[in-house]
Amino acid sequence: MSEFSAGFEKDCFKLIDEFKKHKTAEFKYFCHEWKKMNFQFIFCGRQTDADLIEFTSEALLIAKHLFLKSSESPLDRIGALYILYAMYFKQPTFQFCKIRICMNEWIEIRKFLELNNHPDQVTLIVWKLFISDAFRFVENEMEYGFETFFLKGARRKSKISLEEPKKQSRFKNFVEHEIRNLKSLDGILSAMNVLETAYNEMKDSLQENETGEDRMQQSTFVGEVRKEFDGLLDELNQKKAGENSGVVSEHKKADSEIGKKRKQLRQKALFNIVEDKRYESPAKSDRKKKPAKKRNSRSRKKLESESDLSLTDTTDVNSD
Numbered sequence: 001m002s003e004f005s006a007g008f009e010k011d012c013f014k015l016i017d018e019f020k021k022h023k024t025a026e027f028k029y030f031c032h033e034w035k036k037m038n039f040q041f042i043f044c045g046r047q048t049d050a051d052l053i054e055f056t057s058e059a060l061l062i063a064k065h066l067f068l069k070s071s072e073s074p075l076d077r078i079g080a081l082y083i084l085y086a087m088y089f090k091q092p093t094f095q096f097c098k099i100r101i102c103m104n105e106w107i108e109i110r111k112f113l114e115l116n117n118h119p120d121q122v123t124l125i126v127w128k129l130f131i132s133d134a135f136r137f138v139e140n141e142m143e144y145g146f147e148t149f150f151l152k153g154a155r156r157k158s159k160i161s162l163e164e165p166k167k168q169s170r171f172k173n174f175v176e177h178e179i180r181n182l183k184s185l186d187g188i189l190s191a192m193n194v195l196e197t198a199y200n201e202m203k204d205s206l207q208e209n210e211t212g213e214d215r216m217q218q219s220t221f222v223g224e225v226r227k228e229f230d231g232l233l234d235e236l237n238q239k240k241a242g243e244n245s246g247v248v249s250e251h252k253k254a255d256s257e258i259g260k261k262r263k264q265l266r267q268k269a270l271f272n273i274v275e276d277k278r279y280e281s282p283a284k285s286d287r288k289k290k291p292a293k294k295r296n297s298r299s300r301k302k303l304e305s306e307s308d309l310s311l312t313d314t315t316d317v318n319s320d
Contacts, residue, residue, distance in 0.1 A: 005055065008055075008059055008062060011037070012062065012063065012066060012083055015033055015079070015083065016075075016080060018033045018036070018037070019033050019075065019082075020073070020075045020079065023075075025074070025121070026119065026121065027121050027125075030079065034086065039086070043055075043092050052092060053096065056087070056093065057097050061100070061141065063080060063083045063084040064099060064100075064105070064141075066084075067080035067081045074115075074117060074118060077112065078118060078122055081126070084099065084129075085125045085128075088134050095133075098133075098134060098136040099129070099134050099135050099136065100136050100140075100141045100142075101135045101138070102138060102139065102141055105141075109126065113126060172239065175232070176233060176236050179229045179232060182229065183226065189222060189225065189229075196219050196221060196222045203216050
């Protein structure tokens with residue numbers, strides 16, 4: 001989930017709380033709160049159609065989760081359904097993004113509609129979404145594809161979210177597990193290998209008397225599939241090794257940065273000690289000079305007193 005989608009989820013909670021204050025499930029009160037919170041501008045600010053489609057898909061997924069997983073009160077689920085309905089029909093891409101529904105989710109929607117404690121507007125909204133081809137009945141709510149995860153440079157640096165590496169690692173583990181199951185002794189490739197062997201033997205028995213170019217070639221379909229699967233496994237292992245080396249390099253980088261910081265701190269501490277010594281050295285020299293100053297003052301006073309005595313002596317002599 002991107003940062004914008006996380007903010008959208010918080011706004012949805014706030015919108016549902018404001019809608020619940022009316023204590024009724026009528027759609028007009030939801031419209032009032034929708035306009036009051038300026039939700040009509042939710043699609044503004046997208047620079048490209050790709051950004052708009054990405055945000056709309058995430059917003060529909062969030063609204064669907066709020067509708068299916070909300071169990072606090074019926075108004076919570078109805079408010080989330082209204083958000084899902086409004087987001088689908090208000091998207092600027094003319095209903096390009098669809099709502100992906102799994103089998104268990106559709107069963108949950110059917111159970112919700114069978115309840116009698118909600119107004120007819122709720123049933124009409126679900127029916128309108130259904131006849132407008134808003135739902136896509138799929139195996140998994142997330143769309144997976146090899147081109148998304150194995151194409152170089154597919155991830156845009158400006159749109160990388162924190163959860164994206166986790167999703168990719170989960171998908172890689174899922175693909176690796178499925179391929180290994182297919183290649184196992186109980187997997188479908190083993191059964192296909194038996195069928196292919198029987199098929200080639202049957203062809204050989206039918207063309208015993210034919211030679212040269214008239215003979216049909218042996219089927220190698222299962223071997224080609226195995227090669228493709230082996231190539232995928234090798235690529236997955238290489239990507240895992242690259243990710244692990246990237247993690248190690250990040251740790252080394254962090255350690256080097258910590259070492260630089262420690263070195264700077266030691267240099268700073270040493271510089272402060274040197275500065276303190278430079279600051280203290282004049283004080284010590286002053287302390288040494290102070291006794292000399294005292295001796296000079298004493299000698300000066302002694303000379304002055306002697307000069308005074310000599311003057312008095314001369315005056316006495318002259319008087320006599």
